[in-house]
Amino acid sequence: MRLPILTALLLAAALPLGAEPWDDTVAAARGQTVYWNAWGGDERTNDFIAWASDQVEAQYGVTIQQVKLTDTAEAVARVIAEKAAGQDEAGTVDMIWINGGNFLSMKEQGLLHGPFVTDLPNSRYLDLSPGSAASVDFTVPVEGYESPWRLAKFVLIHDSARVDQPPMSMAELLNWSKANPGRFTHPAVSNFMGSTFLKQALIELTPDVAALQEPATDANFDAVTAPLWAWYDELRPTLWRGGETFPENASVQEQMLNDGVVDISMAFDPASAAAAIEKGLLPETARAYGLRGGTIGNISFVAIPYNAAHKEGAMVVANFLLEPATQAHAQDIGVLGSFSVLDPARLGEAERAAFYALPTSPALPTLEELGPTLIEPHPSWMTMIADAWAKRYTQ
Template structure:
């Protein structure tokens, strides 16, 4: 008889793993209190800097954790610092607690054993993420994240169009070609030497390639030729229909946007779903411009934060990473008056109260809803972009 309470107690502990997770997180919160997190982040955008300052105020008030932004011009600066500390034998007490990291630097740090983790599963707000193996929150430029970095903001490839001149925009690359034939000279893309022009090619490649999954592996000669053959056939037909017969291209996204504003073209493109709404507010685009993503999904680029292996304030860094995933934080970041950065959260995992945070945001006719952006497509391996731009230049420049 006396074994029953013991069995019951054991059964309760086995059936309640969340209790252990909650205890572990409470311990993290206790250790984090009073810590100052040195967040190394690109400092070239004032709205982002203001958001980080706001986040510092919030985590200080809620958790007793301070944020000190170390403004970078290049993420490699922070990576170099961590490498130097490891070479000097500084295994703890490091100067970098959190890094806004990008794919190549993440891969470098991961391969060199410079990252703390995996830690994402410890974050209570990770329950709002899609962490399935092929999701954009689980893969960073084809590198599996494996819990060593945490998402915090999303960029996504979209098109902007003037609804007064174009009632139904083309929602796929094949339909775009048909539309361009009927409307010669009304579409173009930035020069492929520019990131936005290269992204347009990558978006088309994902749709047209016989096996899009092959784009996640490094490009070989045979794979490249097979995957890109439909792309070049499509582009051969598209190019003569482009603005100025495809003989010249706007230098970048801003130049293409100016063509849209001037009425020379009907469609432009961006990697920021809020960019058109912001431009309308600033008088740089007409009120009739609208934003959309392609029906088959759009390339997405998630920004992550990572914790170095020797961070002095690992607990505080985890608290900040978890705070960045709070639905109210994500909604604040998505506010077009704040950052206009779309949420990394999976809307299917949000309750009614969390969804209401987003529906209550300031809106604009040009601002798409989260659900309008569709599926997030993974970036191809970096080698594909290099080969694409080189092959495009070989084929189409004199």
């Protein structure tokens, strides 16, 4: 039943949706190849982009050519170099998967096309109210200069065969680790997942959460982070190998969970446990879960450089990525498992049906079980926390 629903919705997406300006955009886009600069380190994401290319070519006559990056800064540097050379048209970068500091850098330098998001017919499915996850990128207001396309959230993963009642907060995690010494650890703080773990703890433990939405300063850093360090001072001796060494990344920690070395791991993908079970990388008793007060989440965005050669094609692709059928396809745990960026309250009955028909897994938490999405702190907090952690625990 699921495939006919998705097929019907995707066919509907090919019909004219918006006012005349959008029809003009679609007409101008036909025949264009959109050079989408996107991180190429994940096979499932690469496969999804290839699928999207097939879809937009069939529906709009637009082709996607993925330019696989190892670092988003590569694409940003290319646009900066083109501007310095006076290449204000026919740029080589049409669209970038971008977030955080890279978006802020391009926005401040006037390197972005837009605002364009509200010109996309499918933006009607987004919650674009001030402060919403779709309107803020690492505390930076989006203001229509980038469009959402996938949602990621921090989760813990436990082996339910060994842990009956997993800890549901950072305070409970400390107590659990004290009672089960050596059975928990986290990736190195120099790694994205290790730093995210500390950010999650900071949000839960600090008495001044509002301060995290502003840049960290020497004046407020110690007071805001004092509860984090007090908590971590107690946690560290209970960690695997006494907190003297850490797994390199989340994949290594996942392997440790599979091997029974630890009982809890972590990910920034609620579907990661279900996908790992299918691949034989985790036991069938593994379960992903959110914490009681919610967990850090962030939306991945796409932006269009100011000098993109194929702006119309890029807008068509951005709009396609917001199509409910596309979002449902991406949420399939056999595809990406990325939770939708759309506001469920804005979906019609048929559009919701595509999500209800998706395959599920005992390892996959529901939206209700994941709880609220906590907004990322300003990037400066993580920079200072990583430096402070290194000074406290590695020197």
